[in-house]
Amino acid sequence: MHLYAGGEGPVTVVFSAGWGTANPYADFYPLNEKLESKVRIAVYDRFGYGFSDMTERKRDIDGIAEEIHQLLERSGQRPPYVFAAHSLGSLEAIRYAQKYPDEVKGIVFIEGGSPEYYAASQPLTAVPLAYRFAVKSGIARLLYSVGGFADWMADDRNGLRLLPPELKEMDRVSTLLLAGNRNMTDEIRLSRENAETVLRGKKLLGVPITVLTADAFGKLSEDRAWQSSQAAFPSWSAEGRQIVVPNAAHYLHHYAPDLVAAEILKLAGKSSG
Numbered sequence: 001m002h003l004y005a006g007g008e009g010p011v012t013v014v015f016s017a018g019w020g021t022a023n024p025y026a027d028f029y030p031l032n033e034k035l036e037s038k039v040r041i042a043v044y045d046r047f048g049y050g051f052s053d054m055t056e057r058k059r060d061i062d063g064i065a066e067e068i069h070q071l072l073e074r075s076g077q078r079p080p081y082v083f084a085a086h087s088l089g090s091l092e093a094i095r096y097a098q099k100y101p102d103e104v105k106g107i108v109f110i111e112g113g114s115p116e117y118y119a120a121s122q123p124l125t126a127v128p129l130a131y132r133f134a135v136k137s138g139i140a141r142l143l144y145s146v147g148g149f150a151d152w153m154a155d156d157r158n159g160l161r162l163l164p165p166e167l168k169e170m171d172r173v174s175t176l177l178l179a180g181n182r183n184m185t186d187e188i189r190l191s192r193e194n195a196e197t198v199l200r201g202k203k204l205l206g207v208p209i210t211v212l213t214a215d216a217f218g219k220l221s222e223d224r225a226w227q228s229s230q231a232a233f234p235s236w237s238a239e240g241r242q243i244v245v246p247n248a249a250h251y252l253h254h255y256a257p258d259l260v261a262a263e264i265l266k267l268a269g270k271s272s273g
Contacts, residue, residue, distance in 0.1 A: 001071045002051035004043045007036035011105060011268040012077050014068075015043040018087025018111075018251075019188055023050050023174035027086075030162040031253055034261035039268050042077050044068060048183025050174060059186040061194035065095040079103035082268045084260075086110040087250065088187070091118065091194050094236070098201045106267030107209045109233065110260055111252045115202070117229035118195035158254040208239035210263050214248035214255070 004025045007013075013035060017024035025043050035041055046064065047055040057063055072081070082105050085093035090112030097104040160168050178184070213220070213230040220227055234240030243263070248255035 002045040003071055003075050007040040009039040012040040012042055012081050013264055014081045014083050016083060016085035016089030016093050018089050020184055022178045023171050025050060026163060026167045026171040029167055030257040031261050034257060038265060044071055048181050054183055059183060059190055061091055061095045061197050064092050065099050068096060069100060080105035082264060083107045084110060084264050085112045087112060088191060091198055094198050097205055101206060104207055106207045108264050108267060109211045111214055111250050114229045114233040115195040115198040118191050119199055156249050157251040162254060205237045208267055209237040211242040212252055213242060213244045214250060214252045215244050215246050216249060
């Protein structure tokens, strides 16, 4: 497994990427410069992502949490950790806090789905298959050469406008190499089962949590299941709160990096000023 570490300070912010985000380092790059002078940061690549290998191990949530724990330990990271989890990455952040409660100081969910939401949702197994077909057939590479396609692909990530050219290219190459691979496919196939595992271990998390929800440019109310689950998500902690972020989409950290970084620093006990 690959991990990028940087910054300095007694608290380490651990980033958990969402499902299918092929290069987590590039994805979380807009937050780096806002955090590295105040805290340590650690961005890990799950198996099948970024610069990590593929694995034959089933992508169950307990195994993933154990892999993250071993990676952090063996790479020399030290708790306390504040997890910053995007989308499906929320499940592994919660499971880590359930299994290793003494190591976690807080969790910021960046458009992170609740376990209740994923347990009630049908896994979108057709999506990775479509991705992989497009990659294997060469269709995806061809489409990237069409004017405007790359911008359309990056639309939910604010056009990747916050990334320098070399990271945009790294993100493109990672997507073409990895999209829909067997580890990603297994992750999404097991998403409901993994959510149910987290729910079976449910009790109040002994750390503060912040749920950052994008307003989807005023369309949040159109997805009632997501809206209601986001509003209920803070109940996982006695110190839970939700913030609805205006003018943002699912990759919220590409729309409001200053706000996301400030909320992470609050849980880390650092001033954002």
